[in-house]
Amino acid sequence: MIAFPNAKINIGLNITSRRPDGYHNLETVFYPIKIYDALEIIKSDQVTFNASGLDIPGKITDNLCLKGYDLLKKDFDLPPVDIHLHKHIPIGAGLGGGSADAAFFIKLLNQYFNLGLSAEQMRGYARQLGADCAFFIESKPVYAFGKGDEFEPVSLDLSTYHLVLVMPPAHVSTAEAYRGVSPKPAEGPLQGHIGFPVKEWKYIIKNDFEESVFKNHPEIRGVKAALYDAGALYASMSGSGASVFGIFATRPDLSVLEKDNQVFYNI
Ligand SMILES: C[C@@](CO)(OP(=O)(O)O)[C@H](O)COP(=O)(O)OP(=O)(O)OC[C@H]1O[C@@H](n2ccc(N)nc2=O)[C@H](O)[C@@H]1O
Numbered sequence: 001m002i003a004f005p006n007a008k009i010n011i012g013l014n015i016t017s018r019r020p021d022g023y024h025n026l027e028t029v030f031y032p033i034k035i036y037d038a039l040e041i042i043k044s045d046q047v048t049f050n051a052s053g054l055d056i057p058g059k060i061t062d063n064l065c066l067k068g069y070d071l072l073k074k075d076f077d078l079p080p081v082d083i084h085l086h087k088h089i090p091i092g093a094g095l096g097g098g099s100a101d102a103a104f105f106i107k108l109l110n111q112y113f114n115l116g117l118s119a120e121q122m123r124g125y126a127r128q129l130g131a132d133c134a135f136f137i138e139s140k141p142v143y144a145f146g147k148g149d150e151f152e153p154v155s156l157d158l159s160t161y162h163l164v165l166v167m168p169p170a171h172v173s174t175a176e177a178y179r180g181v182s183p184k185p186a187e188g189p190l191q192g193h194i195g196f197p198v199k200e201w202k203y204i205i206k207n208d209f210e211e212s213v214f215k216n217h218p219e220i221r222g223v224k225a226a227l228y229d230a231g232a233l234y235a236s237m238s239g240s241g242a243s244v245f246g247i248f249a250t251r252p253d254l255s256v257l258e259k260d261n262q263v264f265y266n267i
């Protein structure tokens with residue numbers, strides 16, 4: 001059985017306070033985008049994990065798919081499976097690729113072995129694997145709060161716009177990015193702000209990671225500026241970076257950006 005975990009972008013990201021558990025409370029809007037990994041499971045006589053595509057840093061045993069298997073194995077008598085992940089979503093990009101794989105893996109196990117888990121129960125497992133993971137169980141636009149794992153639906157449809165995503169050759173660790181931020185209350189309600197026209201967003205919606213990440217990685221700031229130069233209605237770093245997205249009314253001329261060693265997606 002095969003599934004296609006999708007990436008996300010963050011529209012706005014307010015980091016509002018530090019929590020006693022070491023995490024941060026935040027407010028963001030998660031928006032699913034059409035960049036995908038491919039994830040397959042097949043019944044086998046032992047658990048194996050193989051990956052192709054982009055290189056995934058870290059040990060295989062740390063892969064979130066295997067962590068997901070171990071987590072569900074505690075509660076269910078799961079038969080062994082061969083897992084194959086084809087990695088396409090840029091890594092360490094603020095696109096939530098690892099979290100998406102974890103959530104889609106839980107969904108695959110649920111379907112393949114008829115575990116009978118509800119979406120809420122799957123979110124419960126996903127939350128244990130990472131703050132972002134629970135969003136990907138349904139992967140619909142949501143306003144997220146708490147650790148980023150509590151949700152309220154939002155009606156946001158960007159399908160009439162043209163989305164450009166740029167991944168500069170930089171890597172930002174999520175934990176390091178959180179350490180660079182001084183939490184503070186949000187300036188107004190993000191759920192209300194996304195109701196304004198997209199061309200107004202640049203005045204009212206921001207990503208709190210940008211200030212400190214841009215200080216250490218001026219090339220990421222440069223990408224955001226270039227997207228505005230190319231006519232973006234709104235541009236922002238996604239999550240803790242390093243990718244930057246631009247929302248355009250029409251397909252832009254991106255020759256201004258093409259000089260650098262960057263990966264582009266026109267969505
Ligand atoms: C920043 C965000 C914004 O959407 O996305 P990415 O940029 O990673 O995609 C998320 O909060 C990332 O969520 P996720 O990547 O699942 O985080 P986890 O694995 O749970 O945590 C990684 C580390 O980030 C920090 N962390 C994460 C979430 C949170 N609400 N507060 C935190 O302080 C903690 O230091 C934690 O050890």
Ligand SMILES: Nc1ncnc2c1ncn2[C@@H]1O[C@H](COP(=O)(O)OP(=O)(O)O)[C@@H](O)[C@H]1O
Nearest residue numbers: 057058063064091092093094095096097098101
């Ligand atoms: N299936 C996976 N795909 C990508 N990275 C994974 C995966 N499982 C574990 N990781 C680890 O998670 C880290 C962050 O990955 P990723 O989710 O791509 O970034 P981000 O949190 O910026 O969206 C990687 O550096 C890697 O060590």
